[in-house]
Amino acid sequence: MQLQRGSSQDGELHYHYSWHQQGQPVNFSFQLPEQSVHQHISSFRRYSPQLEHTLMRQALQQELGRQNIAGIQVELPPTGFPLPLKVTARHAADARVLQQQLTAHLQQARQDYLQRIYHTELTLKPNRRVIMIDHPRIVADALHDLLPVAAALQQKFPYTTTREISQFLLDWLQRIPYQELYDRNMSSAAGFLPPLQLIQQHRGDCDSKVVLMAALLRLLLPDVPLVIVYLPEHAIIGIGMQSQSSDQQLRLDGQNFVLADPTGPALQQVGEIAKHYQLYLQPGIVNYRKL
Template identity: 35%
Template sequence: MKFILLFFLLLPPLLAADTLRFSLQQDDGQAHFNYRFSVAGQAQQLNFSIAQPTLSNHFRQFRRFQTSVMQQYLWRDLQMHMAKYPNARLIRQPDRNALSYQIASADNTLLPQLQQELSQLTTERSQFYLQQAYYYQLSLPWSGPVIVPDHQRLMQDSLKDLLPVAKALHDKLVNTASRDTVAYISSWLQQLPYQDLSDRRNSTGNTFSPPLRVLQENRGDCDSKTVLLAALIRMLLPDVKLAIVYLPQHAMLAVQLPVTGADDKATIEGKEYLLVDPTGPALFAPGKISQDYIMYTRSGQFGYRLL
């Protein structure tokens, strides 16, 4: 069974972000985050504290995905299944990129049944191992099946840990319109340094940072910042529907808020979503994205997952 690993590389931005000042101090088991930045030319500050154990345990087991390790697990599972058939055996074929094998049996009439059973077992166990590791198999229009971090679960399982951040934002943005709330959070995240790693296609998960790690390390790539933005919007605007949009070498958030004719948007399952790109350093307002991606969003040539 063959898997393709896909992660996202951001192209150079059009505009430079404002200068963000960040400090992180620790005392009495708490980590104190302090930000100074600007939104629409106005000086802003944001402060919150997170318990040190929460930071330390936040997706501590998340690792880069290793196809070779999963193939070893699958091969073990297939061999255990074949033990039920003493007159048949599996012969593994050399292949660095896929789990390949042949079935040898004295009873040729048994081969179709075995092939079907092994194929189904491979699918089921692959899904199990991906879920355990917080990964997900996604089908994209331009590349077919790929394996990506399970952004949906990573977002959902981050909500509790992000409560202090959401509370600080809520106190600052109370009675603020939904679109302005999204704009404020997105502008803040755009000004966090972009995590520029070489050869991201071969990084197999090293490029993705769970939400608290983005804040602790004060940097993140497109999908990491998008998941963080989605989690914060989910807590502040729980009735607003969200989706993560996958584009060639990029990812961004789609937010189901009212759109205008001038907005960049995506149609997902018959509904219009406002596009929001928190990656930075380009300071794109909600409804504005890079020209590099408009052709894909307008033509529907993108992947997505509802969040």
């Protein structure tokens, strides 16, 4: 795939993609405000356990200063998540109440940090607690900035089906250079790029491409159910549409989802998933999040 980029004096960034599909030339163009690209989901950051711990300790010290109860001692481990707390006071009842209050305060400080950087804490099967990027929230917050891309798609396909537009997005995204996903359990988000940054940098890992595809489908087809399906070191999208006999699909919460993988570089069709991932596509064991 060839990408031509340019900018105009009015602050618009121009993107023109061209490739061949089944021997036929394909072209796709759109413009994005340069300001939108620079400011897009600007508070997204990679998760840092060290920074999280520092912020929580600061929150704890501030709360202790506000409480100002005589005879209190609070012990924390030197590193790691500072729970459970060990609180001692002159009266055992005071210690119990204060421990509950401080624990709740620390948990809130932790949630505030995760929310600020677009992360969340989830339990993934089988019973694995992880901190990971809040993909549904990024999809929702990216919709406004992606309106020019969705408008270009709508103009290119004024009359189309869910499968046709999904296949076009696959054809486009699979050709964007792939960037490896780092270990999801490490929660580093080292390879993730929010949608406009993926477009600007012309690269992305599986999570990044799935989020961009999901956001554009949500704009173009607001009533179509969507899920992100998490596989070992991989992510794909499930689309609630009419299936074909050859489709790889998954039934979740009473809804059938046709699966698609925009990652690339393999050029796969809607409903086609690599065989080594199909083992994990079982309703009772697969991890997913609705969009």
